[in-house]
Amino acid sequence: MEDWVIDDENLSLERKSLLPGEGFFVPDSLEEQKEEQEAQEALSGADVAVVADPDADGLAATALVREAYGEGALIDAGPHDLDDALERVVAYSEPDATVFVCDLCPDAYEPIAEELTVLVAEANEVYWFDHHQWDDTVADAVRDAGVELVVGESDEECTADVVARSLDYDFPDYLVELAAVTRDHDLWLREDPRSDDLADYSYWSEPEEYMAVIQEHGADLPEEVRQFLAEQRVEKDALVERAVERADVKEIGDWTVGVTYGRCSQNEVAEAMRERGADASVVVKPAGSASIRGTDEFQRCHEVARQVNGGGHPKAAGCKPDIYDDMLDYAHHWTTQGAVAKQVILDGFRNLEPENDDSEEANEE
Known part of the structure; x- marks a missing residue:
């Protein structure tokens, strides 16, 4: 495979939003060799x-x-x-x-x-x-x-x-x-x-x-770092905008859940979906992982993530569903904008046990 195929500089912003970064396509064996050498030098x-x-x-x-x-x-x-x-x-x-x-x-x-x-x-x-x-x-x-x-x-x-x-x-x-x-x-x-x-x-x-x-x-x-960040954020904001534009809203039980797909900053996307009324947000990434973000109305993100090979905090969690067996599965993931991963994670919301408010109030008393 030619290097230019996975070079981000050759991708339009829309395609970059839909595909993982070039590091995704580096075999784990090569990455592990590099990490082993770097660890030896550092330690x-x-x-x-x-x-x-x-x-x-x-x-x-x-x-x-x-x-x-x-x-x-x-x-x-x-x-x-x-x-x-x-x-x-x-x-x-x-x-x-x-x-x-x-x-x-x-x-x-x-x-x-x-x-x-x-x-x-x-x-x-x-x-x-x-x-x-x-x-x-x-x-x-x-x-x-x-x-x-x-x-x-x-x-x-x-x-x-x-x-x-x-x-x-x-x-x-x-x-x-x-x-x-x-x-x-x-x-x-x-x-x-x-x-x-x-x-x-x-x-x-x-x-x-x-x-x-x-x-x-x-x-x-320092100023030079802030300038670097300003330059980087031009593309970052554009990728966030694309992820927000393709977001859907699902009503699951008592919660409104926003779900989208894309290479983007998940926190900014989640904030945009919260402003649109989402109690929780799911951002599925092209590399196969996903971020789950909550609000004051939904603080069970870690419970959802644990069902799909992940974990985290009540308001912020991450996971990578175990649904990718070969490159065809990843190809389907990219061309369907994470359809299977979205479904598996949304099922995690549906599978949550109802919170026992009476027991919690009794414990507080």
Whole structure:
């Protein structure tokens, strides 16, 4: 296949909205080789290692660790490749290293059990800081393995908040403020305009580039970064507009659910659908994953996501339905604008058990 076929620069904006980015078409085996080499280079000689989600919250948490410990080799990971990340820390970090896992919540313990057991045996200490909705059995298993696990309230704290209060260190004001601004976006409070800048910059830049900037400037990004964001947002806004235009509204039980498809910023699309009356929004991506966003009227996004290979928070969750067996399935996904994925996720809303208001009121009393 010629490189130009998947080169984003050769795509019209409409086609770019409907297709995944070129990274999707790189085989996992090649990506894993690259990640293995990068991990070895980052962890060689490291006495402190951080495994973190490379979004604004995970990277802010890493910045706090680096501030407190003076170092911290970063290995970025998601919930589905967490076992690989832990294995790389064991293989390449220094013996008796101090290891942190930040902003990651495993769906089950078994996939990481072996790697975590070995890591705890070889590391000096292993800390795990998070704020997602944890299954109690998974949390108990992680703690029983010898990990110091601290999970904050998902509707009150981001992971950076958890790190800031958990480490015995007097953080400078600008990093405490960084955690607060990161929380503003991560919990979708939208009270500080700087939080959108942090979220966008963490998405459009490489993790180490982002880290260097926030470690020096905190939440107040320098002018050259703000200019970069302004340029990037021209295309971002156009992709958001296309996703909003193709959105449908479904009435499911007592809820109005907006559902759409496209390569776009899911938070802005969800906000537009909320303004149109949606209690919850589903944004299916060309790569096969989906984002689920809620409102004050719908705070069960994580319950929907858990039914389709995902998880998250009451008002914000993500998933990737297990419906793609080969490239024909992906081709159908692109040409139908995610029809099967939409149906599977909407079924998740339909399958929710009714909330027992009487029991909740009794418990509150």
